Amino acid sequence: MASPNALTFEVTRQNPELIPPAKPTPHEFKPLSDIDDQEGLRFQIPVIQFYRRNPVMDGKDPVKVIRDAVARALVFYYPFAGRLREMAGRKLVVECTGEGVLFIEADADVRLQQFGDALHPPFPFLGELLYDVPGSDRVVNCPLLLIQVTRLKCGGFIFAIRLNHTMSDAFGLFRFLSTVAEFARSAKIPSVLPVWQRHLLNARDPPHVSYNHREYDNIPSTNSALLPPGNMVQQSIFFGPAEISTLRSRLSPHLRHCTTVELLTACIWRCRTIAISPDPHEEVRIIILVNGRRLFNPPLPAGYYGNAFVLPVAISAAGNLCKQPLDYALELVMKTKSEVTEEYIKSVADLMVIKGRPHFAVVRTYVVSDVTHSGLKDIDYGWGTTVYGGPAKAGVGVIPGLTSFYIPSKNNKGERGIVVPICLPANAMEVFVKEFQTMVKRDNNEIASGVARKSPIFIGRTRL
Structure with a gap:
């Protein structure tokens, strides 16, 4: 079977149409809310879902079923x-014109099996499965969703969607797609009705910034400030039970109660910093997306589909992060997450109004977003749940290599774990891989990595 990265196929697309x-x-x-329309969310984000043939649905066209369901969901x-x-x-407002979302019908001369046993980003063929309609990718005065449904030769299909991030986060997108799926399965009304209520995350009157939001620092640029845009490659890491166990064994006993996501964040931040080799005296940062829905009292309504996360940042001198044990990075990550409260979120909204909706700091910064509980892999349009459902790539946004996602997955042995797409310059990726393999080395003789295991932890490398 060909590697998914080497897979070539042809896609026949119909002309894009607007679905009102x-x-x-x-x-x-x-x-929109004052969390929604900050500069750092003014971009498009792609999501992709792969579906097998379901014999029960033979004779039903997924394009027609989903097109009709989208219209009803809207x-x-x-x-x-x-x-x-x-x-x-700079306030963003939706004019509810009823014009509709962009929809593309397509066919591909390929079978789902040809994509490989374990689907993960990067998807080098993404441009075929989610066509970038010219002029459609601006933030204002453009369709807010672009959807492409591609039939496969085997009877399966691929659903790809591009979302204007100012409208929703991953959980909000899940709410919309769940409604599409319910209508595709003949529901009459959504099981969870959508809730707009963006005023819940608006600034107070008068606004009052009550935290020192270092994530929005104005940092002067230096030669090592940003990753070079050229020669970028994307590669995914699979964190399975062995890798997570090995990393946890490296911690001091009082830190082993940390969550898996906190552990992975500390590990990747440390390895990535070593890979990009900043000046040891310069500050490096990691922004950790924190979902605020349950931090409100009472929690935000179940149907709220706006952006409801904030971007707290952990900061360290690069030299300390690279030289100290994993405990050091982990303690910074855990402390940063623990500081987020309802008041913290309100303070961010206030800051947006006072400072003109700034972009978060990107100089020597890395962003991680946990979508393991987003539900995107569980969406069922009638053909069953996904083979893969989640972000289509890392490095989204206007800055290459800035963001990674934590995505639930299985490897080709059926082990459950988390896939993390990484985007770095090619030479830095080589260093990252070497450093990570050292981190998950069990002892001097056994390496819990792709070098020594049949199920590699580094998968799907592609050049951007």
């Missing part, structure tokens, strides 16, 4: 059928 809501919807203006999620406008103070 199935029924008339209100024409109104709905402001009756409830009608802001997605509108267009963003920028108002005074």
